[in-house]
Amino acid sequence: MELYSYGDHAAMIAFNEPAHLELTHRLLQLRTYALQIPGVINALIGYTTVLVEWDPVSADPEMIMQDLRDWRSEDIQGNRPSRHWQIPVFYGGTNGPDLNHVAKYHHITPGEVIALHSRRPYPIYCLGFSLGFAYLGGLPETLHTPRRTSPRIRVPKGSVAIGGHQTGVYPSDSPGGWHIIGRTPIQLTNPAHEPPVSYIPGDTIEFVPVQGLQDLNS
Amino acid sequence: MSDIVVLNPGVLTMIQDTGRVAAEQYGASRGGALDFRLYSLALRLTETQTANDAVLELISGPVSLVPHDEMLVAVTGANVRTPQGIIPDCTGFWAPANQPLVISRPHKARAYFAVHGGFDVQSVLGGRGTDFRNHFGGFCGRPLKPGDRLPILAGPPPKLPHGRWRHSNLSESPNSSGRLCLRFTWHHSVNNFLPSQRDQFISATYRIDPHSDGMALRLQGTPLKVRHSEDFLSQPVLPGTIQLPPDGNPIVLLAHRGTIGGYPPIGHVIIPDLWRAAQLTPGASLSFAAISLAEARQITRIAYQTLATAATYSTPQQFLDP
Numbered sequence: 001m002e003l004y005s006y007g008d009h010a011a012m013i014a015f016n017e018p019a020h021l022e023l024t025h026r027l028l029q030l031r032t033y034a035l036q037i038p039g040v041i042n043a044l045i046g047y048t049t050v051l052v053e054w055d056p057v058s059a060d061p062e063m064i065m066q067d068l069r070d071w072r073s074e075d076i077q078g079n080r081p082s083r084h085w086q087i088p089v090f091y092g093g094t095n096g097p098d099l100n101h102v103a104k105y106h107h108i109t110p111g112e113v114i115a116l117h118s119r120r121p122y123p124i125y126c127l128g129f130s131l132g133f134a135y136l137g138g139l140p141e142t143l144h145t146p147r148r149t150s151p152r153i154r155v156p157k158g159s160v161a162i163g164g165h166q167t168g169v170y171p172s173d174s175p176g177g178w179h180i181i182g183r184t185p186i187q188l189t190n191p192a193h194e195p196p197v198s199y200i201p202g203d204t205i206e207f208v209p210v211q212g213l214q215d216l217n218s
Numbered sequence: 219m220s221d222i223v224v225l226n227p228g229v230l231t232m233i234q235d236t237g238r239v240a241a242e243q244y245g246a247s248r249g250g251a252l253d254f255r256l257y258s259l260a261l262r263l264t265e266t267q268t269a270n271d272a273v274l275e276l277i278s279g280p281v282s283l284v285p286h287d288e289m290l291v292a293v294t295g296a297n298v299r300t301p302q303g304i305i306p307d308c309t310g311f312w313a314p315a316n317q318p319l320v321i322s323r324p325h326k327a328r329a330y331f332a333v334h335g336g337f338d339v340q341s342v343l344g345g346r347g348t349d350f351r352n353h354f355g356g357f358c359g360r361p362l363k364p365g366d367r368l369p370i371l372a373g374p375p376p377k378l379p380h381g382r383w384r385h386s387n388l389s390e391s392p393n394s395s396g397r398l399c400l401r402f403t404w405h406h407s408v409n410n411f412l413p414s415q416r417d418q419f420i421s422a423t424y425r426i427d428p429h430s431d432g433m434a435l436r437l438q439g440t441p442l443k444v445r446h447s448e449d450f451l452s453q454p455v456l457p458g459t460i461q462l463p464p465d466g467n468p469i470v471l472l473a474h475r476g477t478i479g480g481y482p483p484i485g486h487v488i489i490p491d492l493w494r495a496a497q498l499t500p501g502a503s504l505s506f507a508a509i510s511l512a513e514a515r516q517i518t519r520i521a522y523q524t525l526a527t528a529a530t531y532s533t534p535q536q537f538l539d540p
Binding site for chain 2: 061
């Protein structure tokens with residue numbers, strides 16, 4: 001564990017190990033611990049890091065740095081138990097305009113892309129980019145696909161996509177350079193609700209293929 | 219309860235406030251007013267409580283608003299044309315009922331419009347500001363449109379007598395001619411850069427790229443040659459973080475950034491200089507100056523204290539010539 005100043009009112013705690021769920025649970029503990037230190041206003045989780053920010057006027061940086069140095073990981077049992085989220089996805093067609101491209105790129109059928117992408121647990125490492133956007137691990141190497149050469153101005157809300165070695169689902173309309181292979185009809189975020197997102201880092205997500213009426217009729 | 223009707227909303231005029239730091243754990247950015255100095259000044263000039271801290275942030279002009287009743291308002295960063303005459307920048311004044319206020323194009327990049335009592339919009343995830351990318355907060359989660367009626371919270375009666383204007387000793391903007399120099403502290407891993415690369419960074423002059431927005435200032439200059447590690451893992455980032463993408467042109471992150479960044483940081487701009495950076499328009503030039511952590515902390519504390527303790531005073535009305 002490495003602790004260093006990040007600008008004049010924040011510190012980064014970095015762990016020199018690969019991202020994995022057990023580490024994510026330690027980061028969550030560290031986040032909870034940091035938010036209890038007087039003067040700390042924010043603590044953000046990355047894959048293997050926690051960024052702790054304090055009030056630039058009233059906080060005591062030396063005291064906060066010392067408290068962070070004193071942190072020791074406790075028994076992970078104390079954490080909220082991980083939850084597993086199943087997200088229904090309409091793959092292909094107008095919902096997933098890039099499914100065929102991804103299949104062609106890997107010389108497999110669209111059905112094989114769906115079979116490889118769905119029905120497996122993806123760990124949530126962190127949230128960022130937009131409200132409720134989850135950075136996931138665990139995309140099978142056979143589906144790693146270079147990003148689109150030109151990003152789309154608008155990726156529709158609910159789109160499930162692959163970009164490089166990552167996969168994810170867009171909770172709201174946003175620009176994006178990933179390949180869209182499907183779409184979930186589920187509303188993933190609700191800003192008026194507390195919390196606005198149900199899943200947190202440390203949970204897992206599974207994509208479950210579903211058929212739309214248009215698929216059944218064809 | 220009164221309201222203000224939007225006649226001409228301008229481009230991307232939105233309700234903003236101090237931001238919603240608590241929403242960042244869910245992946246939203248804190249957002250909020252980018253020039254905290256002019257934002258605070260607008261609140262002060264309208265005798266607005268910090269709890270009702272929603273204002274309009276303008277990046278274009280003219281913007282026309284019609285108050286439904288007489289109310290105490292202020293504009294910082296632009297002039298206002300009224301039927302009585304032109305009201306100079308950074309003035310709190312009684313706006314007459316049912317007469318248009320035409321706010322000019324901001325003198326720099328951003329201007330603020332505040333009203334006594336504040337805008338009565340719902341607090342979402344701990345803030346009243348507009349999250350334009352995620353479509354929530356502010357007024358219906360979007361920029362203003364013609365015909366919008368913005369509700370105003372009733373406040374205690376303002377102290378400013380009718381027929382007088384309110385000013386602040388902060389109103390005189392700092393001498394801003396010439397190139398802006400942003401003070402920053404080096405990032406922890408800066409030793410990965412050669413001394414010559416660090417020297418190049420602090421001696422270079424950069425220009426603001428037109429693609430800059432509330433998420434980031436994108437800079438053009440002589441690209442820094444950096445050896446990039448292919449496996450840089452995305453990390454949380456803050457407003458002020460200076461990132462170096464593979465093309466060697468630095469990016470200064472602002473309050474509407476994504477909370478996770480994929481490029482290596484090289485430094486961190488101090489908060490008061492971010493307020494000034496947010497006033498830079500495309501094509502403007504800037505440079506960087508490295509300072510110590512202790513200096514950065516002291517400058518930042520003094521900047522906030524100056525805003526918190528700035529006094530206001532009133533004068534007779536004195537309209538500018540058109």
